Amino acid sequence: MKPSLAVCLLLFSSPLMAAETIRYVALVDGGTQAGSQVVVHGDDGVTRVDFIFKDNGRGPELKEEYELAEDGTFKRYQVKGSSTFGAPVDETFTRDGDTGRWKSTSDQGEHRFSGTALYTPLGGTPQSSSVAIAALARRADGRLPLVPSGALSARKVASTEVANGADKRQAELLALTGIGLTPTFVWVTAGAQPRLFAYIFPGFLQLIEDGWQGNADALEKIQKDAEGEALADMQKRLARPLAGTTLIRNARIFDSENAVLGDAADVAVRDGRIVSVGPAGSASVDAQQVVDAAGRVLLPGLYDMHAHAGRWDGGLQLAAGVTSMRDMGNDNATLQQLMAEQKAGTLLSPQVIAAGFIEGESKMSARHGFVIKDLAEAKKAVDWYADNGYPQVKIYNSFPKELLRETAAYAHQRGLRVSGHVPAFMRAQEVVEQGYDELQHINQLLLNFFVTPETDTRTLERFYLVAEKTDGLDFDSRPVQDFIALLAEKKIVVDPTLATFEFLHQREGQLSPIVADVAEHLPPDVQRSRRAAEMNIPDDATGARYKRSFDKLVDFVGRMYRAGVPLVAGTDELPGFTLQRELELYVQAGLTPAQALQVATWNGAKYSGTLADSGSIAPGKQADLILVDGDPTRDIADIRKVALVIQRDKAYYPGEIHQALGIEPFAPAVQVQTTATAATR
Incomplete structure (x- = not known):
């Protein structure tokens, strides 16, 4: 699971005095447009923003509006819309003299000002946080206090000239600290009033001012080099030979x-x-x-058997005792670089076991790995992964169902295991019968009982159907028992990622169960961000039903384990802490603590093909x-x-x-x- 836009898009630009419209495009897969941001700075002093981003059948849609005080911080702010998984976003902030008040769907509060401080929205667009860089540029001490807590600082790490035809400008790369657990890198225009030029999440997303897209790849390379230097320094400081x-x-x-x-x-x-x-x-x-x-x-x-590895994830993983992680879908070039840096000892990271990502072409395709249209392209993708030493492939949501059986057989012929999501318009039982060795995510298994031939599980239905219907499913019924028996008979490995799916029942204002028991150890802004719900849960009755459904997902994992279905422990969420929560849920499902630890060690090695060494x-x-x-x-x-x-x-x-x-x-x-x-x- 890629980072949410609220976390990874800390993007920054300055306010403009005259009316002006600035357009940005969001690109994935080396150039496919997946979203846009339109920022209108009105001559009435109000900035209005429309933002949309859709990847893998999900993403936020937001409308934002704000006015600035004389010090460049928010005087009035509001944002409305929906989050990545459909939860409502409705957040406001107002400052009246020395008092600021905010209210979101998950928290509210009041702040007494003694000078400049910037409110940091929970559910804002990239532009909502962009005011910060301009306000920070005004600060002589290089430090911008934040509301409700914390402080932002920035360091310039690179600069380069960019071109749009005859138009040229200087862009600077800033490393921002003070929000989240790792630095955020952002490209801004040079000068006394910097503003957002581009935000790049290497291997996943390029958000850049419209018209300047031709510079995105060059900026990404410069950013990768700069991040690499910072990461190598971190490894040197923390590793003891x-x-x-x-x-x-x-x-x-x-x-x-x-x-x-x-x-x-x-x-x-x-x-x-x-x-x-x-x-x-x-x-x-x-x-x-x-x-x-x-x-x-x-x-x-420990093994985290469901990561989407990023170069900054390794610290959280190693600190939690994770020394091996399986990457379950990534940009191939980015992952190859990460693995090379880890092997060279310049990156703070567990060893990486790679699963090759294969997706089918559609409007809702996830754009990393290989996106194929026919069997020849599917076989070509399998060949590339086999030739590069990958032990398995992962099939994804839009993969053509008519190609699955032959692709799985060809992967087995090349010595690769086959795993993945259940492609749209198929059921889990069908993919098992057609050659899967492993299934990812507990929802993909339960959808087996809820989908019809017309259900498009590339949409948010793959989450809401499970939340709505699992509570009413009889686990002792013949269809459920036969399905579990099939999984056990064929020794289909299951990577349930239970902790990740606790978002199905988390209510606004409640701490995510992933961090609930460790919240006091985390920075205040991280605690606050983890109180935002992801699902649209409109009332208490719905919330109670979704919680009962999740509890049955936990029970289902226990039933599978007792029936002899092999489990591996994966996360697909916040590194380190999520695996620890995952193991707690296995104990809740009926495993002993020692059995849960066996799943995270012996099973991880066995089903990643590394048992001879680890x-x-x-x-x-x-x-x-x-x-x-x-x-x-x-x-x-x-x-x-x-x-x-x-x-x-x-x-x-x-x-x-x-x-x-x-x-x-x-x-x-x-x-x-x-x-x-x-x-x-």
Whole structure:
């Protein structure tokens, strides 16, 4: 799941005194238009914005209006429309003297001003936040206070000349910090009154002023290089090289193959591999570093089996103990670059296992990977993925159903597993019978009982049907039991992403369950953003029905597991924290904590084709290890207390990573000591 527009489009421009209209186009897939923004700066001092973005059959539609105070911040602001998944957006802010008041569908509040401060909308357009850069440019201290909390700052990281025929201008790339967990990069026009020129989310989206589209690819390359430098510096600061041999003493080892916690042991690691595992106190290796586990639990690194990897995601993943992630759909060139940087050691990131994305051509196609029209193109896509070492392909929503059986057979012939969504106008049972090895997302399975031949699941129906109807589905009925039996018989792997689908029942003002138990560790603006609902839930009765439906989705996962259907733990949402919540939901579904951990370790390795190297703690395997300050085999919530991560020949302290991202640490670090230091203790 790509970042929501409210999160990733922190775009900025300055107000204009005279009437002027500025148009932007939103491009995906290297040039396909997926949206637009029209900004009208009226000579009455009011700016009016129309914004629409549609990708993969969903996206926001917003109308916005604002006036500015003398200091360039909002005096009056409002936005209305619908969010990515159809939730209503209705938000206002007004400032009267030293008092500002805001109200959205999920929160309201009041702020007493003692000077300049900018309100940050929850549900605004790219333009809604764009005022910030102009207001920030006025600030002598380079810091703009924000309402309700926080402060924004900017650093210029690159500049270049762009051209539109004979028209030329200078564009500057700014790195903005103070909103969210990572920097936001934005292109602005140079000069005393900068304004938005382009926002680029590499590999996904290019939003650029209309007429200047020919510059987008060049800007993306410059931005990638600039981000790469910042990321390499972050890796250098946070990674601790493990030279020679490292001895981990007195750790209780989780046996992921059998889902049991063993006795205390010593583990020796050299050159990124486990060289020995023996009873505590028995190791006789000459170690250059020592870790005193002091009876803590040592697990294999976790697998997130449903990521859409971005270069800034790795910190959250590693801090949560995720040392391997499977990418389930990405721009191919972007993913290849990310994997190369991870292998070269310049990127803070888990190892990446790639699933090749294959979509069919339609007006609602997701525009990454390969978008095909016929069997020849489908086979060509399979060949590319096989030749580039991908272990599987992922079929998507618009894939032509008449090509599925032959494409799956060809992928198997090339040695690839086949997984994915259920293409539109098909049912899950049909894709299993036609060659799928794995299904993504719990809603894709339940739609099996709700769709008709006319149901277009490329629309929001794929979410609302499940929310509306699952509550009334009898899981003990023959169709449901036969379907589960089919999945078990064929050993169809299921990647349910349960935690992601908690948005089906989250109400306005409620914290997302993904972060509800850790909210106090997160920056205030992140907490606030996680109180916004995504679904249109108009009343309490609907909310209660959607919650009962979600609870039955959890139950369905438990029923599948008990029937012998293999599970893998994936997220498709906020990195790190979502996997931890996913495992809690598996326990809620009836798995023991140890079984849930087995799903996130042994199963991840087994079904990603990496079990020979990862997934358990044994001599010869890669040293992907996490030390937990608690016992997650008894209380799965303890999986949040990761005190040390070893990723082959490097060690990371999760608390340091979290602090770098503005997050309060969850457990004190267990430090790696040199043998000289250890000997003096």
